[in-house]
Amino acid sequence: MPGSKTDLRVIRTKEAIRDALIELIDEKGFEAITVKDITTRAKINRGTFYAHYQDKFDLMTKCEEEIMLEMSRIVKQNFPSVIDSLEMDSPTVPPFPLTVSLFEYLNKNSDIMKAVLGPKGDLSFQTRLKEFMWETLYGNNPNSMVKEENFLVPAQYLASYMGTAKIGVIQQWLNSGRKESPQEMARILTTITVNGPLFAAGLKK
Amino acid sequence: MPGSKTDLRVIRTKEAIRDALIELIDEKGFEAITVKDITTRAKINRGTFYAHYQDKFDLMTKCEEEIMLEMSRIVKQNFPSVIDSLEMDSPTVPPFPLTVSLFEYLNKNSDIMKAVLGPKGDLSFQTRLKEFMWETLYGNNPNSMVKEENFLVPAQYLASYMGTAKIGVIQQWLNSGRKESPQEMARILTTITVNGPLFAAGLKK
DNA sequence: CAATAAATACACACCGTGTTGTTTATTATG
DNA sequence: CATAATAAACAACACGGTGTGTATTTATTG
16 A cells, blocks of 8 residues: 655545546446546556555545544634534624634535535445534533433434534535525524524524 | 236235345445345345346335335325425424324334435435425425525525434434334424424523 | 246346556665 | 665456346246
């Protein structure tokens, strides 16, 4: 497995592979892609691909790893104690720094984010992202926001509800062309969460 | 393409194929399955499979079609005007007949529902289901519950939020062993939606 | 029991996979 | 600067699943 992170050949190859992957996900969907597709598009030999990655899943996993790391970094940057976060982004007072930062990241990397989170994307990544949010909300840590006390429903379902809901909004935003700014999206997401969907829809309680 | 819907051979074959599919999705995930896997497991000739379905995607699509039809039927049965529904299941008063009916259906067919909605399931189906909910909530029909007026956020995002949130709760229930009854799940889901996630979590508004 | 239709057995070309051995490019050193 | 050492990129190969076609056997219906 080639490793030299400064070798120009390696850098070129990996970049070409990654770009080809993103393009192809957009075109045919992740599961329809073959390694041959990728290497043809990237204009490299198929063998070269296998020198770097085990298969297309390995490639995908490694791309996603980068994303997850970067998102964790953003969360930590805004909330060094890691985890009060997400829901706790000063519920009522703009500018919701964490949520804005996350949407800005999504915006900057919208090509790949749209690819993996889109309807032809990678289910396993969506599952991982969901688990990341679930853990953040409900996981075994002293700061988790959803505690098993004073709740009207089992906390695990609350965590699922909130986690998937947020992902759903992100997906809708990405797939409908990102017409709103990250700031606006942060406001939207926070408003729904804090007020509750029905009230946010303008219905009386 | 064999057609006689009363021919016992056809019925047996289709059932065997369907059962094999569900088992295999659970074991290896949909995309890892080969037609050969299915026919071996179903103990039929591979040629027979192609007599009934074009490929594994065709098979999957047809299974999913049944599910969608049945769910639409349940919705219509509870709300003949089709669509006030889903959210509108008498928000505060049990027993939430529509939601209970849906969970009972999911419960009865938990094998296949877990397979398609699970982490190794079929993303395209999850997308379709999401669209179904989205349309139900927001689509172009006079009864859609989310109207573009009096809202605090764009309606499309509200619809995405609620749609995916509900699916998320269903997935969590299926994947954690369905320990709660359909009635209990209906209460949980309605409570979160009506009260809003934060309040349902026991936080002050 | 005859007619019919489904299921099987077998064979074929095709394509993507993953691996192996060879060639070519980069880098480090005398 | 030249050249050996290293490692990346490439070409060729064997394997397994796919989809299709055809002849044959087995089961169902009238």
